[in-house]
Amino acid sequence: MKNDANNNRTILIEQHKRFSESCLWRLQREYFDKSGIDAWVNQVPFYITSNPYIANCYAQIVVRFIRDWTKQHPDAKQHPFYILELGTGSGRFSFYVLKKIRELLQTLGMANISICYVMSDFTKNNIKYYETHPALIPFIEKGLIDFAIFDIETERPISLLRQNILLNPEVLVNPLVTFANYIFDTVSHDAFTVRQGKLYELLLSTSTTEDNLQDNKPKDMEKLSIDFKIHEIKNDYYNDPHLDDILNQYKNTFTESSFLFPIGSIRAIKFLKKISNNKLFIISSDKGYSSIESLNHLGHPSISFHGSFSMMVNFHAIANYFKNCQGDYFLQTPRKGIKTSVFCGHFQLKDMPETSLAIQQYIEGVSAADYFTLHRRVSDSLQEYTLEAIAAHLHFALWDPHIYLKLTNRIVSLVEESDLDTINFIASNMSTLASNYYYMPKSDCVLFEIAVFFHAIKRYEQALQYYLEASKYVGRQFSLFYNMALCQHNLGRIQDALVNFKHSLELDSESKEALEWIVYLEKNTDKPMDKG
Numbered sequence: 001m002k003n004d005a006n007n008n009r010t011i012l013i014e015q016h017k018r019f020s021e022s023c024l025w026r027l028q029r030e031y032f033d034k035s036g037i038d039a040w041v042n043q044v045p046f047y048i049t050s051n052p053y054i055a056n057c058y059a060q061i062v063v064r065f066i067r068d069w070t071k072q073h074p075d076a077k078q079h080p081f082y083i084l085e086l087g088t089g090s091g092r093f094s095f096y097v098l099k100k101i102r103e104l105l106q107t108l109g110m111a112n113i114s115i116c117y118v119m120s121d122f123t124k125n126n127i128k129y130y131e132t133h134p135a136l137i138p139f140i141e142k143g144l145i146d147f148a149i150f151d152i153e154t155e156r157p158i159s160l161l162r163q164n165i166l167l168n169p170e171v172l173v174n175p176l177v178t179f180a181n182y183i184f185d186t187v188s189h190d191a192f193t194v195r196q197g198k199l200y201e202l203l204l205s206t207s208t209t210e211d212n213l214q215d216n217k218p219k220d221m222e223k224l225s226i227d228f229k230i231h232e233i234k235n236d237y238y239n240d241p242h243l244d245d246i247l248n249q250y251k252n253t254f255t256e257s258s259f260l261f262p263i264g265s266i267r268a269i270k271f272l273k274k275i276s277n278n279k280l281f282i283i284s285s286d287k288g289y290s291s292i293e294s295l296n297h298l299g300h301p302s303i304s305f306h307g308s309f310s311m312m313v314n315f316h317a318i319a320n321y322f323k324n325c326q327g328d329y330f331l332q333t334p335r336k337g338i339k340t341s342v343f344c345g346h347f348q349l350k351d352m353p354e355t356s357l358a359i360q361q362y363i364e365g366v367s368a369a370d371y372f373t374l375h376r377r378v379s380d381s382l383q384e385y386t387l388e389a390i391a392a393h394l395h396f397a398l399w400d401p402h403i404y405l406k407l408t409n410r411i412v413s414l415v416e417e418s419d420l421d422t423i424n425f426i427a428s429n430m431s432t433l434a435s436n437y438y439y440m441p442k443s444d445c446v447l448f449e450i451a452v453f454f455h456a457i458k459r460y461e462q463a464l465q466y467y468l469e470a471s472k473y474v475g476r477q478f479s480l481f482y483n484m485a486l487c488q489h490n491l492g493r494i495q496d497a498l499v500n501f502k503h504s505l506e507l508d509s510e511s512k513e514a515l516e517w518i519v520y521l522e523k524n525t526d527k528p529m530d531k532g
Ligand SMILES: C[S@@+](CC[C@H](N)C(=O)[O-])C[C@H]1O[C@@H](n2cnc3c(N)ncnc32)[C@H](O)[C@@H]1O
Pocket: 028, 029, 032, 033, 044, 045, 046, 049, 050, 086, 087, 088, 089, 090, 093, 120, 121, 122, 123, 126, 150, 151, 152, 153, 180, 181, 182, 183, 186, 187, 308
């Protein structure tokens, strides 16, 4: 026990623990369980793995994979393809990817392929959010979505809550397609260091100041201090040749380096291989290392806190695990941001020509990581873009509401001075933008902003339609009724306009404009006013 600069006692929480057995992982789960969907309101970053662009990349690969598989196994068409998402989080990725998979199956004449998208997470709180989500309900009603409470650190059956069946080798006739985004970085790792040809494990000690403890538990994970001690180990640390072989490779290759071993993820993969008879096809995006060179000369692992915490994923180790078990993998050439990797159990990508082509195009080509890097850079300047350039960026981003919401004021302010071709281009893509709306608490409603766009370009009928759609999400708001009344007035629906101006006045009794409209329209019920 020590005192810090503010005379706060430092309390040791645990000492010399194997990293994967640290209390940190339990605290991590408690954080997600307690936060539920609120984890994504301003805390845990998720845009990078939850946008239409990355979803399109995954969908293109999966549909090609299904095509390759059904060509080689004609009977496969008689059975569903299960697509399991691990650590689903907000569900926004699930929505975009499933929508795109369905579109592609339709376009490619594969609508007869039956799919079941399983949204899984360890916390029931997240599942409850998905079950009643307006964007997911149409898919749920068609039987395209099921749910599972699955803690990837605990080997246990995956039970589908709607169909009430277990995912097991009898049910999984076709390969189990699995998406793992920002989850391998969240679950347990072991930590090692190599020094002068010897391999040591890194044992963790965790401490915090006394004022950060409540009921003997840390209140804020960001205030934890961690420390590593080295401890020499033998060659058969995991007692599993597939894993020990990888540790040995690192021992023999690294001059001096510390590295993480994603043991929690690998145990989950072993379980998924077992229930799918080794027919496992994983696509995963995360921050991490994919080449052996990038793992050399690293210092002790650092933990990045952002509400929860995350670690760099050793994709190189996961890939080698698959290779050691007669599987295959594709690791993206290094990018600074996230990396997308593909892993296959007991089949080889060289036998999957369409899948391989799609991987080249959507992972090695302009990947989710490239998209995000470009978007982040461009987003600093978007407020200076012309409408034409904004439209092009929105098109590149596949009409992503998240981006539109940041630009709505700029777009409306540019409408008057912009050319008709650009305006028509944006207008013709508004239904796509609307179809990408995925409600999240405490965020703006893109349907309302689409209505504002149509209002600004004087397409009052369409504006009204979107204001009405938005009302399901935004509830009774002054601006909604007032804007609807303005559109109705412009369409000559004076009585409807009067009703809505009155509603708006109920919501803001000080609005002089609403009152003025009401007084005017009550006197001139058949005469539109020359304003607005
Ligand atoms: C960092 S978030 C990533 C969410 C989402 N995949 C994304 O890319 O935005 C991690 C998610 O995994 C879930 N999670 C954490 N530990 C888990 C575990 N042991 N098993 C399954 N899910 C877990 C959390 O509830 C959370 O939804």
